[in-house]
Amino acid sequence: MSDVAATAPSHDGFAHKALKTSGVIWFLAATVGQWLFVYYILMTHGRATLSGNYSEWDDVGLISGYVDGDLIANLLFISHVLLAVIMIVGGTLQLSPPVRKRFPTLHRWTGRVFLVIALFLAIGGYYMTWARGVRLSDIGAMGVSFNAHLIVFFSALTFYYAYKRQIDTHRRWAMRLFIVAHGVWFFRISLMGWYLINQGPVGSTRQLDGPADLVISFACYLVPLAMLELYQRAVDGHSTRFKWAMTVGVLLGTVAMSIGIFAALMMMWLPHI
Template identity: 25%
Template sequence: MSLAVAWLMVSLAAFEFLSIAYQKYTQLNAGSYGMFWTRREWLWTHIGGGALTVLLGALQFLPQLRRTWPRVHRWIGRTFLLGMLVACVGAVGLILTSPAPAAIRTAFGATALAWLVTAFLGYRAIRRGQVDVHRRWMIGCYLVTLAPITFRALVRIPGMMELASPMVMIPTLLWLSWAAPLLVYGAGVSLMRGMQAPRGFPGRTLRSNPEVESA
């Protein structure tokens, strides 16, 4: 599968997810919001910041953008991080006010923590001039960004929710929605590096790279 096809598929899935969320929660009534009705401010904070990261993150994978407009790439990255922080504030508010069982709240919190950690490691790498390391961590960060979309896809698999009770399946799938993609991606990177580079080959560090300057 080419990068362009993968990018298109992810973009379409993200657009569908955001469209469904928008259509559902623009109806300002308790029936539409359910358990989120009394916490809708936290919900919209989380959704608003999350939607921004989903959309901007997809743009960051366009090679033409990075090569031709590196300053735009950097500012999109900064806005992505800001949107992520806003979404995490909303996530904390939802977790602290949630009546859900501890297992679900813990799984939700772990997703937010994984999001923050991968973003921090990616940001730290680019500040150090480690372009390849930065790209790997930000790909991982975007995989965590897509966790709600992955979770929804897993829930829709026929028979998935019949494997155990919802109180077991929901937290399990919340964990899998980001941990499984990260593990698969990490294994793929390790395999490719083992095939293409001599053992102990150092990562690329280029301060002259336009993507690094003024990061």
């Protein structure tokens, strides 16, 4: 056997197929949860905006929401939430293999739209948080702020490698961007999952600056990011044991994520729809 063949990743074994299948299962579960978030946004902020009852934005218990007479604040808020819908729907289409393979032009455009909106949400969200004071506490806003930095950084790298035509590296940064661009969604499902498992807000405060809030506000996207790196290494590598370990890891992660989605649906989204 040549050296190349000896070190080449094994892509046709059972372990490899199981690993890839676990990735698909994770993606399908995440898609359901992200579309439920979209449904919540449309049924609350979307409906209130279409009917012209802007003050109803606040009915979900926002920090700021509608500000009477402040056109900039209101435009910033509503563009933020409605563009979030386009980004989330576009993101799931972007990673869906049938769409990627059958409609490459659509794939390229949804990718560009995803990247630009993710940047807009990160910068606009950062501005609302720190320049307009829409935050519950300084410490509580650290996690989402670091998330915003990662979105900007990963967007730049995703764009750079596409421009350089280094498609494999571009794809890897795009996947990382997908994870951090859903940081606020991960935060919601993680926090609600935590409340559900503990039957209450253990270590969490109304200002979201308790120990559990702090850990969750960073871990909610850093743990999925670490999982993605390990998954990618397992896919690329040729260790069967590592592939099996990651298959189990991804499936357990999917179970945890599904509990969080259920909790967010029951405690955060459905009560407002």
